[in-house]
Amino acid sequence: MTQTKEKSNNTTSSLDFKIRKYKQKLARSGVPSEAKKHDAYDKPGVRRRKAREEAKKNARKNARKQSGGNRD
Numbered sequence: 001m002t003q004t005k006e007k008s009n010n011t012t013s014s015l016d017f018k019i020r021k022y023k024q025k026l027a028r029s030g031v032p033s034e035a036k037k038h039d040a041y042d043k044p045g046v047r048r049r050k051a052r053e054e055a056k057k058n059a060r061k062n063a064r065k066q067s068g069g070n071r072d
Contacts, residue, residue: 026032042050
């Protein structure tokens with residue numbers, strides 16, 4: 001469980017601020033993305049297809065980073 005600690009001298013200790021901080025910590029822990037993966041069953045072929053598409057996307061992204069991203 002993700003917990004947030006309250007500082008006694010914090011002037012922005014409003015409920016909205018605490019909720020925002022909690023959501024940020026929760027997102028960094030990876031809980032929402034893990035829950036999304038288990039939301040519905042994907043057939044093995046669909047999983048492989050998504051993995052190939054993700055690999056292509058990452059390869060393009062890494063190629064852009066290595067080339068410096070300059071488009072002349």
